[in-house]
Amino acid sequence: MKYVKYVDVTRAMFPDQPPYQWTENVSAPWTPIVKPLTESRVALISSGGVYRRDQPPFKPDKNDLTFREIPADTDVRELRISHDYYDHSDAERDVNCVFPIERMRELAAEGFIGGLSEAHFTFMGRIFRKTGLLNEMIPGLIARLKALGVDLAFLVPA
Amino acid sequence: MGLIARAIEEAGIPTISLSSAYDLTALVKPPRSFFVNYPLGHTAGRPFDRENQTAILRNALGCAGEITEPGAIVELQLIWDDPSWQAGV
Numbered sequence: 102m103k104y105v106k107y108v109d110v111t112r113a114m115f116p117d118q119p120p121y122q123w124t125e126n127v128s129a130p131w132t133p134i135v136k137p138l139t140e141s142r143v144a145l146i147s148s149g150g151v152y153r154r155d156q157p158p159f160k161p162d163k164n165d166l167t168f169r170e171i172p173a174d175t176d177v178r179e180l181r182i183s184h185d186y187y188d189h190s191d192a193e194r195d196v197n198c199v200f201p202i203e204r205m206r207e208l209a210a211e212g213f214i215g216g217l218s219e220a221h222f223t224f225m226g227r228i229f230r231k232t233g234l235l236n237e238m239i240p241g242l243i244a245r246l247k248a249l250g251v252d253l254a255f256l257v258p259a
Numbered sequence: 260m261g262l263i264a265r266a267i268e269e270a271g272i273p274t275i276s277l278s279s280a281y282d283l284t285a286l287v288k289p290p291r292s293f294f295v296n297y298p299l300g301h302t303a304g305r306p307f308d309r310e311n312q313t314a315i316l317r318n319a320l321g322c323a324g325e326i327t328e329p330g331a332i333v334e335l336q337l338i339w340d341d342p343s344w345q346a347g348v
Contacts, residue, residue, distance in 0.1 A: 104296055105282075108283065126288040130269040134273045192306070208316060214320060239267075247270070253275065257277050
């Protein structure tokens with residue numbers, strides 16, 4: 102399999118800065134999937150910079166530690182994207198490329214998944230403040246997932 | 260995104276991650292990942308291609324429960340229309 106080496110691409114984009122050190126983990130945390138898919142409430146989480154047009158856009162360069170809640174029944178024509186570091190021309194025409202909410206609604210309607218969370222979550226990638234991410238953004242996000250009774254989180258990076 | 264997946268999983272909610280950056284995902288190790296070898300901005304599929312988008316979600320959701328190795332990356336068998344796209348990144 103041939104794939105793009107994004108560590109090298111990222112370093113080449115910013116030759117004047119010290120090379121960014123990606124987190125390197127040797128193991129991964131684990132919570133078994135025990136609930137059947139057909140009974141599971143799924144929440145979508147996207148880092149593509151998607152927001153509803155009546156919400157504040159993201160700071161499009163980097164380190165925006167806020168997230169937006171997108172209600173499950175949102176009309177995709179209400180969604181916009183602010184993110185300076187990936188080509189979102191296709192995602193602007195069809196947001197499902199990075200935030201597949203319409204496809205998830207269809208899978209819920211046909212019973213492939215049990216249902217959808219009342220709200221889904223979006224933020225903007227390019228967060229280099231790891232401590233800020235872990236201490237500021239993530240606890241709020243997890244609290245909302247728990248409050249909404251989410252059984253399974255489905256993450257889509259852009 | 261991998262760090263967020265890990266934190267959610269640690270909090271007791273299972274996660275399924277898509278990825279279009281194999282090397283980054285292999286470093287950060289979210290619990291369960293499905294690799295979509297498409298240009299960034301298309302991790303959940305091609306625009307206006309409902310069949311393609313649905314197949315990605317259906318495969319990831321449907322296969323996630325079979326993964327037993329934390330940090331596993333499953334490659335979805337998908338080919339971008341223009342096979343030379345990687346040279347332009």
